[in-house]
Amino acid sequence: MNMKVKIAGVEFKNPVTVASGTFGSGMEYGEFVDLNRLGAITTKGVANVPWEGNPTPRVTEVYGGMLNAIGLQNPGIDVFIERDLAFLEKYDTRVIVNVCGHTVEEYLEVVERLSDEKRVDLLEINVSCPNVKQGAIAFGQKASELEKITKAIKEKAKQPVIMKLSPNVTDIAEMAKAAESAGADAISLINTITGMKIDVRTRKFVLANKTGGMSGPAIKPVAVRMVYQASHAVNIPVIGMGGIMKGEDAIEFMLAGAAMVSVGAANFINPGASIQVLEEMEKYMERYGVNDINELVGAVT
Amino acid sequence: MNMKVKIAGVEFKNPVTVASGTFGSGMEYGEFVDLNRLGAITTKGVANVPWEGNPTPRVTEVYGGMLNAIGLQNPGIDVFIERDLAFLEKYDTRVIVNVCGHTVEEYLEVVERLSDEKRVDLLEINVSCPNVKQGAIAFGQKASELEKITKAIKEKAKQPVIMKLSPNVTDIAEMAKAAESAGADAISLINTITGMKIDVRTRKFVLANKTGGMSGPAIKPVAVRMVYQASHAVNIPVIGMGGIMKGEDAIEFMLAGAAMVSVGAANFINPGASIQVLEEMEKYMERYGVNDINELVGAVT
Amino acid sequence: MKKKITAKVLKQEELTNGIYSLYLEVEDFADAHSGQFVMIYPGAGENLLGRPISLCEVSGDRRIIRLVYRVAGAGTYRISHLKEKETVQVLGPLGNGYDMEIADKAQTPILMGGGIGIPPMLQLAKDIYAVSGRKPIVLLGYRDRNLFLADCFEETAQVIIATEDGSVGTKGNVMDALREKALNPDMICACGPMPMLRAIKNYAVESDIKAYISLEERMACGVGACLGCVTKTAHIDDHSKVNNARVCTEGPVFEAREVLP
Amino acid sequence: MKKKITAKVLKQEELTNGIYSLYLEVEDFADAHSGQFVMIYPGAGENLLGRPISLCEVSGDRRIIRLVYRVAGAGTYRISHLKEKETVQVLGPLGNGYDMEIADKAQTPILMGGGIGIPPMLQLAKDIYAVSGRKPIVLLGYRDRNLFLADCFEETAQVIIATEDGSVGTKGNVMDALREKALNPDMICACGPMPMLRAIKNYAVESDIKAYISLEERMACGVGACLGCVTKTAHIDDHSKVNNARVCTEGPVFEAREVLP
Numbered sequence A, B: 001m002n003m004k005v006k007i008a009g010v011e012f013k014n015p016v017t018v019a020s021g022t023f024g025s026g027m028e029y030g031e032f033v034d035l036n037r038l039g040a041i042t043t044k045g046v047a048n049v050p051w052e053g054n055p056t057p058r059v060t061e062v063y064g065g066m067l068n069a070i071g072l073q074n075p076g077i078d079v080f081i082e083r084d085l086a087f088l089e090k091y092d093t094r095v096i097v098n099v100c101g102h103t104v105e106e107y108l109e110v111v112e113r114l115s116d117e118k119r120v121d122l123l124e125i126n127v128s129c130p131n132v133k134q135g136a137i138a139f140g141q142k143a144s145e146l147e148k149i150t151k152a153i154k155e156k157a158k159q160p161v162i163m164k165l166s167p168n169v170t171d172i173a174e175m176a177k178a179a180e181s182a183g184a185d186a187i188s189l190i191n192t193i194t195g196m197k198i199d200v201r202t203r204k205f206v207l208a209n210k211t212g213g214m215s216g217p218a219i220k221p222v223a224v225r226m227v228y229q230a231s232h233a234v235n236i237p238v239i240g241m242g243g244i245m246k247g248e249d250a251i252e253f254m255l256a257g258a259a260m261v262s263v264g265a266a267n268f269i270n271p272g273a274s275i276q277v278l279e280e281m282e283k284y285m286e287r288y289g290v291n292d293i294n295e296l297v298g299a300v301t
Numbered sequence C, D: 001m002k003k004k005i006t007a008k009v010l011k012q013e014e015l016t017n018g019i020y021s022l023y024l025e026v027e028d029f030a031d032a033h034s035g036q037f038v039m040i041y042p043g044a045g046e047n048l049l050g051r052p053i054s055l056c057e058v059s060g061d062r063r064i065i066r067l068v069y070r071v072a073g074a075g076t077y078r079i080s081h082l083k084e085k086e087t088v089q090v091l092g093p094l095g096n097g098y099d100m101e102i103a104d105k106a107q108t109p110i111l112m113g114g115g116i117g118i119p120p121m122l123q124l125a126k127d128i129y130a131v132s133g134r135k136p137i138v139l140l141g142y143r144d145r146n147l148f149l150a151d152c153f154e155e156t157a158q159v160i161i162a163t164e165d166g167s168v169g170t171k172g173n174v175m176d177a178l179r180e181k182a183l184n185p186d187m188i189c190a191c192g193p194m195p196m197l198r199a200i201k202n203y204a205v206e207s208d209i210k211a212y213i214s215l216e217e218r219m220a221c222g223v224g225a226c227l228g229c230v231t232k233t234a235h236i237d238d239h240s241k242v243n244n245a246r247v248c249t250e251g252p253v254f255e256a257r258e259v260l261p
């Protein structure tokens, strides 16, 4: 049974990674899962300098999921390289570094600082965080802006570049095409869907940031639809995510067109979720006689 | 305790209506709820001629909700007037007629046919159904198209016009403004969010139409956010909906800015849902000492 | 006013591998017909919609209903875990059911149930026996020797069994049994998988008799409001004004010629 | 490897209006400290995230944990319906807990629990008694005469009670009781509502003693990954490199001067 997949020339031992921001840099979950078993670890978004993020409350539960407005708190690229990348050195898994910034220059600074880091296999550019006011989300909601930043990053990046798309758009296929035409090696989606929760007792927004990004099983049908539309609009590989809780969810994303899948909020609900998803995918393949996971990619049309 | 609300000069005995397409023309639920108690009945979308709708399966369950791809099956405006409007004659409640079409002309035909019908209090123009290929959704996803059709309808309509907006857009505030500037008397949102479900066992789309519109509690955070953004962008009233299951959900929409609320998929889960929502809203008001429901509209900012 | 009710579980047992029998105490099913169904709600946050299940029996002064169902997915799995004294939400009876007047007029009505289409035949046999005083012939089709419900028919029907693997009765399906026994029904009532229903339709057309078949479709509301559950019809449907009839309201029982195009 | 475990409910009872005590059999909480917490999962499709609840007691060879909690919303409501022999998913022990070395060194440590902040004080009193052989003074603040847990402290602590309505002990809160009894702690460990914790911080600063307080924040993961549960810190936090510390990992227990800016 072959679980290996290839994205932008990089081979992964299996198609299961974790969604950026839901797994720290792996350290926190190292006590719960054997990190070596993951196809890749995708790290929390990192910026050129430390970011404080938003005020609390930053997270809240919603029906079938959660809203978050972390606001991309991160220790900055220096500490990330010294501590987090060094930690990941010990593990036999691919590393996808998620990059954030307010301006093109900030993104580029991070990308350049990472260019000599051999431990970094791919870059994932987060142009779709709904929780920071400047830059970030705008790049992900206008095709022309997305093209611009993708081109700028591709010029500097030494590693293959994955553009992470926002679901908060009218036409996901158009965004996918913009990323592809600007040279992206892959796209990943979906980031969170912007939502809001009001506490009717206190008559206040639950999140200090008012809005937050929604994730969890409640968003899965939207995510599957967008992965399907995006993957059929482009020829570059797609990393699919949004509400994956079990192996069959991951299979659904692959059938829709994802070459690789990320487990996000499910990690919070069960710290062993990522490995459980992987094992259930293997069981599915055995049960239905699938010899190569790649057979499933985009198999439903 | 005042439950009366006013939209476009029309007074409603309370702010609770039902979402178009989830309540037939009231007949089906007349056995389950006293229709006289509803603020209004919003009817299933009606076109100039009978529509067959999409092939089955047309509905399927998803986590915290459902997908539908009915494709606006309807008996056409003649039967609608003769049978459904005549049925509604008996009830002491407002009637909002939901109108659909493939082209501007088709919409206008229905609007004109309804212009002399006294039983029709308001028109709700569905420019946001994700399940019909032509027209419909395009009008709801491009501000310029939305403006065009809104203007055309406003010229002919004898009743106040509510434009029903699609959540499948990048910027809901822009769409709300487009409707307002073209003369809409009110807006309603959200229609369903486009989703997809794949059966991993059969490796087929579950819905014959491939995609379907998602509704139910899973979409509530997105709906509340959009109602907030839209109602803060315009000065016309907003009818809010998307996942309302209980009174507190309805209150949440009103706090976010809705002047009126619609109960949709919840009717399928409990045929008495609409009245239950109304009663729970009244209980909330008693408990928190709210004398006038209008005090809550947009009270959280 | 009708409403969704909270029913008490009186008994639940597994009849055979994955097929459960559930007795519920309900408020009032006085006007329930055979062939009607209920919506039963799994009651889980991720499974909000009701599951349509046919009435298998209505008894105990019409305050007890029996549902016999197969665990097909998450909802029925959850329902199968209901224990005595627990409660579950139920909406019904729903749909048209079989027409007793027609069944009463028939001289040799034959009932055919295939697989999980067998349960509704039980109440139907009871009803026909009650109105006509005659025990109808019932053909039951199973996959293999894991029969279920067959014994429950004895008092009210003459049972003929077919199994796909031939382990009990006729080898084959209910149509094979019909032919083997050289039966000549003047009317058929049936429920079962699509291929079986199509075969029955063809037979009915050839033999120029009526066949009343119960259809399945995905449902959301169960009461005729969502238009989710339609089936293609031969003629313009009176309610919808197009060639679509709602299985939950105009059905689930249709005369075979009217549907299955 | 650590993992989320399935714990068996040994006993659940309502101590007073809306406050429940839940005993769970767990696999192994050998290294659990007082002040740590668990994530307990309501297990409903609409309530997927864990609920952080402090350890109130760890007993039975450290295979039994006791949680005492208030029904605050849907999740705790559901948890309060768990019955003996049923199971529930639990993750833990989590967080840093109170530092026993520091508590051991203190001559007159005082424990203060307000309302639903009382439960973690119980295990803390037991631990301090176990390491130091001295019964610490524990100030417990309640709203009214509906006390809970107070009697459980008798073996390991000297209990002083305050009630807001004065129906039992000192009228007022735990700080009022501290003053009324003219106590002079050289260290405070506390858990309770924000205003109480702020008052304690002020007192600790004035008296130049250390105060270890347990904070609450909305959590998603409980293990330090999501950065949802941070609290503002006086100094740059060592892990985050900004003025934010994770309550679930660096806390929930902090020295008061480091937080509550």
Ligand SMILES: Cc1cc2nc3c(=O)[nH]c(=O)nc-3n(C[C@H](O)[C@H](O)[C@H](O)COP(=O)(O)OP(=O)(O)OC[C@H]3O[C@@H](n4cnc5c(N)ncnc54)[C@H](O)[C@@H]3O)c2cc1C
Binding pocket: B060, B061, C037, C049, C050, C051, C052, C053, C054, C055, C068, C069, C070, C071, C072, C073, C074, C075, C076, C077, C116, C119, C120, C215, C216, C217, C218, C219, C252
């Ligand atoms: C009128 C009618 C009567 C029925 N009577 C019986 C009966 O007596 N015994 C029995 O075992 N089954 C019966 N069925 C089929 C039964 O409804 C499905 O097996 C059941 O809904 C599956 O639910 P699930 O949650 O286990 O499966 P899932 O696949 O998890 O269900 C997901 C969704 O699909 C729907 N669905 C799945 N399969 C079917 C199906 N075959 N027909 C309609 N909807 C489906 C469910 O209702 C649910 O909304 C009947 C169906 C209809 C329409």
Ligand SMILES: Cc1cc2nc3c(=O)[nH]c(=O)nc-3n(C[C@H](O)[C@H](O)[C@H](O)COP(=O)(O)OP(=O)(O)OC[C@H]3O[C@@H](n4cnc5c(N)ncnc54)[C@H](O)[C@@H]3O)c2cc1C
Binding pocket: A060, A061, D037, D049, D050, D051, D052, D053, D054, D055, D068, D069, D070, D071, D072, D073, D074, D075, D076, D077, D116, D119, D120, D215, D216, D217, D218, D219, D252
């Ligand atoms: C470290 C820690 C220890 C705690 N120990 C106890 C204890 O021993 N006894 C006790 O009764 N309570 C304790 N709490 C508070 C308890 O976690 C909340 O009352 C509980 O999560 C409410 O859940 P709910 O589903 O009933 O409420 P809901 O309001 O429906 O919960 C919705 C969401 O908000 C979160 N939430 C709601 N209130 C709080 C809160 N006060 N703090 C953190 N998250 C919250 C929930 O976890 C959930 O994710 C503790 C909190 C923390 C952070």
Ligand SMILES: Cc1cc2nc3c(=O)[nH]c(=O)nc-3n(C[C@H](O)[C@H](O)[C@H](O)COP(=O)(O)O)c2cc1C
Binding pocket: A019, A020, A021, A022, A044, A045, A068, A070, A072, A098, A125, A126, A129, A164, A190, A191, A192, A214, A215, A216, A217, A219, A241, A242, A243, A244, A262, A263, A264, A265, A266, D226, D227
């Ligand atoms: C708490 C939290 C933090 C996140 N942080 C990031 C981030 O730093 N960068 C990023 O690209 N996506 C981030 N995301 C989005 C996820 O990577 C993922 O796209 C989204 O959660 C959908 O997947 P899920 O439903 O499986 O969680 C975050 C999500 C959550 C819940």
Ligand SMILES: Cc1cc2nc3c(=O)[nH]c(=O)nc-3n(C[C@H](O)[C@H](O)[C@H](O)COP(=O)(O)O)c2cc1C
Binding pocket: B019, B020, B021, B022, B044, B045, B068, B070, B072, B098, B125, B126, B129, B164, B190, B191, B192, B214, B215, B216, B217, B219, B241, B242, B243, B244, B262, B263, B264, B265, B266, C226
């Ligand atoms: C089965 C079904 C049919 C619908 N038909 C229509 C329609 O004809 N016209 C329309 O404007 N909206 C239609 N809608 C959308 C609803 O009116 C509503 O906007 C949406 O379902 C969100 O609300 P909910 O989550 O409460 O269901 C339909 C929704 C469902 C579920």
Ligand code: FES
Binding pocket: C218, C219, C220, C221, C222, C223, C224, C225, C226, C227, C228, C229, C230, C246, C247, C248, C249
């Ligand atoms: S299930 Fe809604 S119309 Fe039949």
Ligand code: FES
Binding pocket: D218, D219, D220, D221, D222, D223, D224, D225, D226, D227, D228, D229, D230, D246, D247, D248, D249
């Ligand atoms: S709850 Fe996730 S970091 Fe603390």
